[in-house]
Amino acid sequence: MPIELDNHRKLAIAPMMELTDRHYRYLARRLTRHTLLYTEMLTSAAIIHGDREYLLGKHSSEDPIVLQLGGSDPDQMAAAARIGEDWGYQEINMNVGCPSDRVKAGRFGACLMAEPDLVRDTISAMRDAVTIPVSVKCRLGIDRDDSYEALESFVRQVASSGCQHFIVHARKAWLDGLSPKENRSVPPLRYDFVYRLKREFPDLHISINGGIESLDATLEHLAKVDGVMIGRAAYYHPAMLAEADARVFPTLTGGINHEPGMDALFEVARDYARYMHGWHEKGVRLSAMSRHLVALFQQVPGARLWRRHISEQASRAPDAMTLIDEALKFLNTDEQNPLNTAEHSERRSA
Numbered sequence: 136m137p138i139e140l141d142n143h144r145k146l147a148i149a150p151m152m153e154l155t156d157r158h159y160r161y162l163a164r165r166l167t168r169h170t171l172l173y174t175e176m177l178t179s180a181a182i183i184h185g186d187r188e189y190l191l192g193k194h195s196s197e198d199p200i201v202l203q204l205g206g207s208d209p210d211q212m213a214a215a216a217r218i219g220e221d222w223g224y225q226e227i228n229m230n231v232g233c234p235s236d237r238v239k240a241g242r243f244g245a246c247l248m249a250e251p252d253l254v255r256d257t258i259s260a261m262r263d264a265v266t267i268p269v270s271v272k273c274r275l276g277i278d279r280d281d282s283y284e285a286l287e288s289f290v291r292q293v294a295s296s297g298c299q300h301f302i303v304h305a306r307k308a309w310l311d312g313l314s315p316k317e318n319r320s321v322p323p324l325r326y327d328f329v330y331r332l333k334r335e336f337p338d339l340h341i342s343i344n345g346g347i348e349s350l351d352a353t354l355e356h357l358a359k360v361d362g363v364m365i366g367r368a369a370y371y372h373p374a375m376l377a378e379a380d381a382r383v384f385p386t387l388t389g390g391i392n393h394e395p396g397m398d399a400l401f402e403v404a405r406d407y408a409r410y411m412h413g414w415h416e417k418g419v420r421l422s423a424m425s426r427h428l429v430a431l432f433q434q435v436p437g438a439r440l441w442r443r444h445i446s447e448q449a450s451r452a453p454d455a456m457t458l459i460d461e462a463l464k465f466l467n468t469d470e471q472n473p474l475n476t477a478e479h480s481e482r483r484s485a
């Protein structure tokens with residue numbers, strides 16, 4: 136049965152290179168059934184010429200999932216989008232927000248905010264090539280071109296391609312002088328620009344991104360825009376995702392309040408261990424997968440030892456289940472709800 140994507144757009148986990156690989160996404164899906172997932176950015180050239188199983192392979196439970204593409208050659212992007220649809224992705228997203236030099240040299244990412252005609256034509260070519268939705272992830276602007284009017288004009292031109300979904304990282308990018316990392320924190324957040332965009336384009340689906348760190352903040356933004364995208368907080372504090380279905384998608388979960396307790400997180404960790412075991416047997420290093428688990432337990436007595444055990448033992452453990460079972464022993468299971476537990480001193484390390 137086709138997935139009704141609109142039901143899932145209220146919350147998405149951002150595309151993050153080196154972080155949101157298929158293993159992280161499998162883990163995220165154990166925590167939230169309904170949040171929309173994104174791949175890392177893949178260039179259209181890589182998809183056309185590269186190892187597709189490696190780049191595009193995914194677990195069926197990852198759905199609903201969006202494939203993010205980097206590129207600006209309309210024919211090539213259309214071909215890559217078609218391949219993405221064939222591989223079972225539910226949406227194709229064009230990256231118009233990444234500010235790295237490598238991306239700029241390839242004429243894609245945030246520098247394309249200065250070329251709305253090219254973005255429009257690329258989106259048109261992609262939309263002609265696929266039956267699934269095509270969306271854009273962009274910034275507020277670049278360099279000195281950072282007025283609301285410039286953003287509005289960009290969105291208007293791109294929307295004339297028929298594109299209906301925009302995810303806006305609510306800060307501009309400085310293409311010269313700031314590293315990609317600095318470009319995620321130095322330019323100030325201007326949520327008001329995104330809210331205004333939604334008011335002025337009520338028929339477009341507008342998602343907001345940047346600096347959103349909790350489900351409380353998510354629900355506040357959802358009063359003003361259609362969707363919220365969370366990046367770093369979803370990676371570095373994944374346990375918060377365990378509450379997303381009940382709090383953000385109550386209609387999809389039938390209003391059941393799944394109170395995520397310690398037992399549920401333990402089960403997620405054990406399930407992920409079994410998953411890692413399968414991949415380890417196929418030759419994937421345990422540390423390449425276990426790194427995503429490190430942040431699962433926080434503010435729980437023993438969490439520091441959990442992290443340390445996984446980081447230090449991943450390359451030595453005989454198998455994934457032993458690695459995780461041993462690490463779980465460091466956690467204090469007396470606490471009722473690890474998500475609400477205040478910082479404790481780590482008694483066992485004493």
Ligand SMILES: Cc1cc2nc3c(=O)[nH]c(=O)nc-3n(C[C@H](O)[C@H](O)[C@H](O)COP(=O)(O)O)c2cc1C
Pocket residue numbers: 149150151152153154175176203230232233272304319344345346347364365366367368
């Ligand atoms: C390590 C890292 C890699 C990223 N890679 C991508 C990417 O591949 N494509 C993209 O559109 N944005 C990428 N981003 C930006 C995020 O998608 C997001 O826009 C940004 O982190 C702001 O959201 P946050 O404050 O919730 O983290 C990346 C961010 C990080 C931290």
